[in-house]
Amino acid sequence: MGTVTLEITTFRFAGRSKRRFVEAHAAEAVRLVRGCKSGRWPHARIVLTTMDGLQAVGLESIARAAGVPRSGDSAPLLLASPGTAPYACTVVASHGVDILIAVEEAERVVGLGAVLLHEPVHALQISDAPAREAEIRQLRHDFGVESMSAAALRRSRRRLAADEREAQRIEHRLLKQTRGWAS
Secondary structure, three states, rough: OOOOOEEEEEOOOOOOHHHHHHHHHHHHHHHHHHHHHOOOOOEEEEEEEOOHHHHHHHHHHHHHHOOOOOOOOOOOOOOOOOOOOOEEEEEOOOOEEEEEEEHHHHHHOOOOHHHHHHHHHHHOOOOHHHHHHHHHHHHHHHHOOOOOOOOHHHHHHHHHHHHHHHHHHHHHHHHHHHHHOOO
């Protein structure tokens, strides 16, 4: 299956026990997800943060990946797309992907184990070159740098919805296998 490049870092977050939980389970979560979904694993950075930190780090990552200057008024909100979890998201980044987790909120809503089994699916989904290019096109549209046709926007929304359904399916299957990895 190849090597897994996975970096775990924090931004405005100091919860040591939650970080230890993520460090103990992240590589295993990726291994399990890769057993369910094929694809090349990208260089991934897991950022443990707060809700505000999720927005700040996420916007910086996607702006760099999309090659656009970041300005507050034209920046898309990560939480604006339907179906996205307000406590975690996976975004394209210049180095590969960033898996952003608002730890306290994620733990309260679904548990860190569920997030660790869900977000790597999205990392695999957007690591494929055509999917990454489509994601960047959508981001450039969201930033107001390029426009997409109505048909292209519909295709993008359908792809995102299908990706989310697949991630939920894999997450639920693996949660049974790991017994939820109570954090």
